Structures are given as structure tokens and as C-alpha cells.
Amino acid sequence: MIEKIFSVPKLEYMQCERRSNLLLVTLDRAAKRNALDRQFIEELFELFSAVEGSDVRAVVVTANGDHFCAGLDLVEHHREDRSATDFMHICRRWHAAFERIQHCGVPVIGALKGAVVGGGLELASSFHIRVADPTTYFALPEGQRGIFTGGGATVRVARMVGEARMMDMMLTGRVYTGEEAVSVGLCQYLVPTDQCLAKAIGIAEKAAENPPLSNFAITSGIGHIGNMPSTDAFFAEAFIAGITNTQPASKERLEAFANKSAPKTLLVPQE
Incomplete structure (x- = not known):
């Protein structure tokens, strides 16, 4: 794109x-x-x-x-x-x-x-x-x-x-x-x-810091899915996941996770 x-x-x-x-x-x-x-x-x-x-x-x-x-x-x-x-x-x-x-x-x-x-x-x-x-x-x-x-x-x-x-x-x-x-x-x-x-x-x-396609899927996909009957929503979720989860950026990050070289990204609550 x-x-x-x-x-x-x-x-x-x-x-x-x-x-x-x-x-x-x-x-x-x-x-x-x-x-x-x-x-x-x-x-x-x-x-x-x-x-x-x-x-x-x-x-x-x-x-x-x-x-x-x-x-x-x-x-x-x-x-x-x-x-x-x-x-x-x-x-x-x-x-x-x-x-x-x-x-x-x-x-x-x-x-x-x-x-x-x-x-x-x-x-x-x-x-x-x-x-x-x-x-x-x-x-x-x-x-x-x-x-x-x-x-x-x-x-x-x-x-x-x-x-x-x-x-x-x-x-x-x-x-x-x-x-x-x-x-x-x-x-x-x-x-x-x-x-x-x-x-x-x-x-x-x-x-x-997230891949742009992932952010696009999250910010637009969830809202649209919420407008659908459950059967259609499940299909749309699978379709979006299929595209997003196989993008090059995802493969690179999953490889880093598997190799334990990925930075920790979870937001830990402050004491």
C-alpha cells in the first residue's frame, strides 16, 4: 500500500x-x-x-x-x-x-x-x-x-x-x-x-509502535464487527485475522517472540 x-x-x-x-x-x-x-x-x-x-x-x-x-x-x-x-x-x-x-x-x-x-x-x-x-x-x-x-x-x-x-x-x-x-x-x-x-x-x-495494518484492523474492524449478527461477525473476525496475522510484520514479531528477543510490551500496573 x-x-x-x-x-x-x-x-x-x-x-x-x-x-x-x-x-x-x-x-x-x-x-x-x-x-x-x-x-x-x-x-x-x-x-x-x-x-x-x-x-x-x-x-x-x-x-x-x-x-x-x-x-x-x-x-x-x-x-x-x-x-x-x-x-x-x-x-x-x-x-x-x-x-x-x-x-x-x-x-x-x-x-x-x-x-x-x-x-x-x-x-x-x-x-x-x-x-x-x-x-x-x-x-x-x-x-x-x-x-x-x-x-x-x-x-x-x-x-x-x-x-x-x-x-x-x-x-x-x-x-x-x-x-x-x-x-x-x-x-x-x-x-x-x-x-x-x-x-x-x-x-x-x-x-x-504496532504494525499499521494491526492498528487498522483493531480501530475499524471491531466497530464494524459489532454491527453484525454473530454468524457474520465470526466470519468477518476470521477474515480480518487471516489477513492481519499473516502480514510480514506479524511474522517478524512472532519470530522474535519465539526467540525470546522481543521487547516486553505489556503495560504493567504501577504500584
Whole structure:
């Protein structure tokens, strides 16, 4: 497979920094708590379209300001007085952008803080791993605002926390923070405030050491398999394993393992 060299598209709401084989993406609309409007969604779509098939091995997404993302830009939504058809098509663009993130072919790690609310949680749920700090809070306040999720929460967030818990969040405005957020699956790591970005980068660096085909199979294959009936899922798993487990990189690493020359790669819990 011929890789393209990653080229940063024109962006107004994000900053990109290349760090070796990693890409650090910073949401940069702090004055609006990084709320997502139509342009922001288009920029996400363009950015992760550029990542797909490129020489980027992992992406870390963080944010400027005190909040990761406060969700849909409600001011824009109210001002434009959208019709049902208008908003349906906007939702489909959100779906397309977040699908690009989830299936861009490389691990995407989120370094979260402050509000991860509504559409912000939908954005974060398209990442493969989420790291939170003590300021991070997760919520789906759509019920109190008289609206409904439109960026994929009914699929991704419901998978993470379960349908009943998601309904509770929407109906009552329940907020999850800290260890409780980890325990229900909204994030995988909780670290001190000044360590969140470093932790996310460390995870991305670790994942980037894997063969690209293996990371592609993990980050895209598992999500697609989860959409299938079990018989089809078993077939797809076998097909993906057949291709991935016989790639040259796998043969080299298995040979090193057999010869006891492979480096230890397991993450050992710290005392």
C-alpha cells in the first residue's frame, strides 16, 4: 500500500502539530467552549480524511481553553431557524465526520477536560481511547434543552454506557465525573490535570509502535464487527485475522517472540 504524506488542510477551528509519526490536534474555539458549528464539523471531516491512508500513525485530540467541547453551537442552531430537513442533513454531516474519525485507520486518543457535553461527548465517543482529568464532566442535556442527540450518541454512547444509563443522562441531566465516569465506560483513564495530555501522547506513542495494518484492523474492524449478527461477525473476525496475522510484520514479531528477543510490551500496573 502506498502511503500519502499527511498534509494539513486549511483549518480555522483547529491547530495541528506533527510530532514524528503522531499528529497532535488542538480544538481552538475556546471563546465558544469549542462548541461545534457547521464549519467545525466540515473541518473535522476534512482533517480526518487527510489522516486516512497517510503516514500518520496515531492522533491525539486535545483542546484550548477550560473545556474540551460543549457540544452543538446552540446559538447558531437557534439563529438559523432550521427546518426539519435542514437539521436532518446537518446530522448526517456530523455522522460522516465522526465516522471519518472512528474509521480513519489509526488510533485516535482524546485528552479531555472540562465539559464533554452533548455533541462534545458524541465527538469524544468517536475516539478509540479517552483520557480524562478531574475537571472533566460528561453529560447529555438534550432532554432539558428540548432536543435530541443527532451526532451518533444513540449508537456510540449507548454502546459505551448502555441504553438505560444513556436515557437517564438525557432525561435527568445526570453528570458523570471522576472514577464513576471510568467505571461506566465514558473514559478509560483518569489522571491529574497536569498529566492528561502527556498520558494521551504516551498512549498514542505506544499504539503507534504496532504494525499499521494491526492498528487498522483493531480501530475499524471491531466497530464494524459489532454491527453484525454473530454468524457474520465470526466470519468477518476470521477474515480480518487471516489477513492481519499473516502480514510480514506479524511474522517478524512472532519470530522474535519465539526467540525470546522481543521487547516486553505489556503495560504493567504501577504500584
